[in-house]
Amino acid sequence: MEFITVTKEGNAAILKIERPPANALSRQVMQELASVFEDLEHDSEIRAILLHGEGRFFSAGADIKEFTAVESGEAFTSLAQNGQEVLEKIENFSKPVIAAIHGAALGGGLELAMACHIRLVSENAKLGLPELQLGLIPGFAGTQRLPRYVGTAKAAEMLFTSTPLTGDEAVKWGLANHAYPEEQLLEKAKEMVHLIAQKSPLSLKAAIELLYHGGRFEEGLKLEAKRFGELFDSNDGKEGISAFIEKREPKFIGE
Numbered sequence: 001m002e003f004i005t006v007t008k009e010g011n012a013a014i015l016k017i018e019r020p021p022a023n024a025l026s027r028q029v030m031q032e033l034a035s036v037f038e039d040l041e042h043d044s045e046i047r048a049i050l051l052h053g054e055g056r057f058f059s060a061g062a063d064i065k066e067f068t069a070v071e072s073g074e075a076f077t078s079l080a081q082n083g084q085e086v087l088e089k090i091e092n093f094s095k096p097v098i099a100a101i102h103g104a105a106l107g108g109g110l111e112l113a114m115a116c117h118i119r120l121v122s123e124n125a126k127l128g129l130p131e132l133q134l135g136l137i138p139g140f141a142g143t144q145r146l147p148r149y150v151g152t153a154k155a156a157e158m159l160f161t162s163t164p165l166t167g168d169e170a171v172k173w174g175l176a177n178h179a180y181p182e183e184q185l186l187e188k189a190k191e192m193v194h195l196i197a198q199k200s201p202l203s204l205k206a207a208i209e210l211l212y213h214g215g216r217f218e219e220g221l222k223l224e225a226k227r228f229g230e231l232f233d234s235n236d237g238k239e240g241i242s243a244f245i246e247k248r249e250p251k252f253i254g255e
């Protein structure tokens, strides 16, 4: 792994993108991300993930310098499809993923952050999809995920003008969960990832599946009731209920 470092802290994995100066998402960075998430899927000690960037930015997007070596529109399409697949893996990951965004999350950087389940930002961060400035459009599902968070009108404005939101504005528009002064961001993000990692991996997995299932309301209800019953039958479900009755903290084992 050249550009992603993984540090395990208790039941949380802290991933850092380390590709100065802008943590641009080259093909290799995207491959490394896919491979790290593949490993973490099978790591039963890890129950929640925090993703952040080294240096000045979370990530300034796909590697624009690498674009000059792409030979055809077809190859560009395949670059987008590959990125979309990696980000879908992250969104459908069975463990919660938090992005801690400082400096800038632009283009592919914001698309990566939008595939995470929770976004925490520094107040002065810049979050935007400036691809129209390059004569392009977003290619890692930005046109599809951004309106989900901010609505179509605001997403249109962000795309058409290439003007980023600040971290504070991103919270107001529902794109980010909380904004903090930059020097507090990582500490706050770690507090949240450790809080989440105390939950049962089974109920975390089911919650993600239901939040992102994307089907009809009635289908969602059926699946919710099914998972509710399965969790009731699990050791963790029994442990959680006993712990409440016995006025103690639950100890979840993921079974």
Ligand SMILES: C/C=C/C(=O)SCCNC(=O)CCNC(=O)[C@H](O)C(C)(C)COP(=O)(O)OP(=O)(O)OC[C@H]1O[C@@H](n2cnc3c(N)ncnc32)[C@H](O)[C@@H]1OP(=O)(O)O
Residues within 6 Å of the ligand: 021, 022, 024, 057, 060, 061, 062, 063, 064, 065, 080, 083, 104, 106, 107, 108, 109, 130, 131, 134, 138, 139, 140
């Ligand atoms: C499917 C996905 C598509 C995409 O994601 S397309 C890319 C979308 N992203 C962008 O358009 C953002 C481009 N970058 C910027 O707007 C600016 O940069 C920043 C706001 C991030 C920072 O501005 P400042 O503080 O003035 O620094 P600086 O001198 O522009 O950048 C520092 C170094 O970082 C390199 N860099 C920045 N973004 C990228 C990038 N996306 N791909 C490759 N390199 C990048 C620059 O070139 C430079 O490098 P050097 O010091 O060698 O000149």
